[in-house]
Amino acid sequence: KQYRIAVIPGDGIGKEVMPEGLRVLEAAAKKHGVALHFDHFDFSSYDYYAKHGQMMPDDWKEKIGKHDAIYFGAVGWPAKIPDHISLWGSLIKFRREFDQYVNLRPVRLMPGVPSPLAGRKPGDIDFWVVRENTEGEYSSVGGRMFPDTDREFVTQQTVMTRTGVDRILKFAFELAQSRPKKHLTSATKSNGISITMPYWDERVEAMAKKFPGVKWDKYHIDILTANFVLHPDWFDVVVGSNLFGDILSDLGPACTGTIGIAPSGNINPEGDFPSVFEPVHGSAPDIAGQGIANPIGAIWSGAMMFEHLGEKEAGRSIVDAIERTLAERTLRTKDLGGNADTTACGKAVADMVD
Amino acid sequence: KQYRIAVIPGDGIGKEVMPEGLRVLEAAAKKHGVALHFDHFDFSSYDYYAKHGQMMPDDWKEKIGKHDAIYFGAVGWPAKIPDHISLWGSLIKFRREFDQYVNLRPVRLMPGVPSPLAGRKPGDIDFWVVRENTEGEYSSVGGRMFPDTDREFVTQQTVMTRTGVDRILKFAFELAQSRPKKHLTSATKSNGISITMPYWDERVEAMAKKFPGVKWDKYHIDILTANFVLHPDWFDVVVGSNLFGDILSDLGPACTGTIGIAPSGNINPEGDFPSVFEPVHGSAPDIAGQGIANPIGAIWSGAMMFEHLGEKEAGRSIVDAIERTLAERTLRTKDLGGNADTTACGKAVADMVD
Numbered sequence A, B: 001k002q003y004r005i006a007v008i009p010g011d012g013i014g015k016e017v018m019p020e021g022l023r024v025l026e027a028a029a030k031k032h033g034v035a036l037h038f039d040h041f042d043f044s045s046y047d048y049y050a051k052h053g054q055m056m057p058d059d060w061k062e063k064i065g066k067h068d069a070i071y072f073g074a075v076g077w078p079a080k081i082p083d084h085i086s087l088w089g090s091l092i093k094f095r096r097e098f099d100q101y102v103n104l105r106p107v108r109l110m111p112g113v114p115s116p117l118a119g120r121k122p123g124d125i126d127f128w129v130v131r132e133n134t135e136g137e138y139s140s141v142g143g144r145m146f147p148d149t150d151r152e153f154v155t156q157q158t159v160m161t162r163t164g165v166d167r168i169l170k171f172a173f174e175l176a177q178s179r180p181k182k183h184l185t186s187a188t189k190s191n192g193i194s195i196t197m198p199y200w201d202e203r204v205e206a207m208a209k210k211f212p213g214v215k216w217d218k219y220h221i222d223i224l225t226a227n228f229v230l231h232p233d234w235f236d237v238v239v240g241s242n243l244f245g246d247i248l249s250d251l252g253p254a255c256t257g258t259i260g261i262a263p264s265g266n267i268n269p270e271g272d273f274p275s276v277f278e279p280v281h282g283s284a285p286d287i288a289g290q291g292i293a294n295p296i297g298a299i300w301s302g303a304m305m306f307e308h309l310g311e312k313e314a315g316r317s318i319v320d321a322i323e324r325t326l327a328e329r330t331l332r333t334k335d336l337g338g339n340a341d342t343t344a345c346g347k348a349v350a351d352m353v354d
Ligand SMILES: CC(C)[C@H](C(=O)O)[C@@H](O)C(=O)O
Pocket: A191, A192, A222, B087, B246
């Protein structure tokens, strides 16, 4: 079988890290006898927007909706396009319209990346954040009344549906069940957010009954963020709403040294639509064009894409190659104290793949 | 002038740390010629609830509404009373009905308290979190439809009023202006939470115009939590909505080693109602009754109360005494590697006050 991958570099350093991601994907595909076909798209970028007045063509769903996966760089350039156009016109559109209801990110302390947390070593921190990716706090329901007066007020609804909550919890419990520790932690705030969060807790309890082999606990988001810093070794799979998952999946990677190398998957588990794999970092206008961006986030996202496609060996070989590359100072990019540029780092990983 | 303070120990370790707080307040009052009068109240506790079926008497506002301040221990005992009764029946009632719209917490790395962040020393981390304390994500507006069916959904509104947002921003900008660095950071998430958070940003920009001497910036909450861990030295005054402030004011103290010593003020700046000063920690049922709780959070909250009452010298003397106490291992409680019990630690601080 040949996999058809839609490649969308997007903006800024997205364009610099994607070629390295593709280089490594090709190396792993070759070693593991996987056939990949890449289709490249220039939309979801500032350049496309400047030319066409919109982020994507009207028929974007036809163009990329039948691919086996989408490999994505980065989008957004706040100085040139407002976020509500660039992000809501691409990234968040994918999540919603391709029903990518799982946002999955590893939190893993890697060799060669010093943790900001005192005394933590590779192996000490190794868990997954599972984020609901379509509803919750990112609803579009709300509005403003009495504008420009003292009575002015603005509201926005958090929306949790039975379908939306149950399916993300099911995914998270299944993931926990597949891991040696079989431990799930739910992020809540039911002591303060008194309607939606008690509902979330209720559904967690109901779902837990279906997974008797999984130990589970819950923490309010305030103390949970504290525990990411104080006890990162407590976690195995952490599940949260759209907002809580967003926070935890930036804080987690920060605790492992940098969000610059973190990967992510926006996943439609049923496979009705393609899933998007992208580095956690953004387009980084401040360093774009210099060839110094760290390509590991994009490369690691490629490994997650292989995993998702069922090519576990190819995925695993990339993660191993990343670990071996990061362990060598000279192969790391500047942000990690090395002196490799984007290409040299990408080539190093590609060479290590076995 | 004599200050009248309402003292409410509440539940669990609240009852153990409050006597030490009072001991230190009295010592500092004596040294600085401040006259204090304490009125003790047993409500806002499980015991009171068990006897009366409610957390507070009907006339609680008359009982404590005329005091100059309220000195509070801790409330809540989830195994015995649901949070929505205990917390919403006292703590959150105070905040709403006494219009304590500022929740103020210091984030400060103290001598003797090892930071979980590698290489950080006292002096490196020293900022304030200013949290909106009455509206935002903690609204009571919302509900459930189609219960127990597949169509079930739950909504809850975030509510931001012009009055509510502007007054917390004004407080935060004023605080920033009073500090040497004159730097304010706003917590937002306007790229994802597309109605309320852009409004917050808009009001920050408007308020900033009135404080030309204050440098300000903003971060999305996800990367902001990451920066608390990676760059805690970047911050001076951080302002956030009810939820974002809640998260940051637990994460911040965690970055300085423990939430066990952190103090807080729930402040009505106009003085129309009394403000509440309380440690950040909760009632800690797991260690209650053992005499080992760390009283520093309560004591430090007492210092904040003096500050609020305008007795800056007395407040300062307590913070200094806390620093000198924490610097001695033998005077610290067990949670900080010492061997003092609650009373010994409290006495040590009281003795150090000058
Ligand atoms: C107990 C809880 C409702 C409360 C809050 O979320 O406000 C607490 O976390 C706090 O920060 O004082």
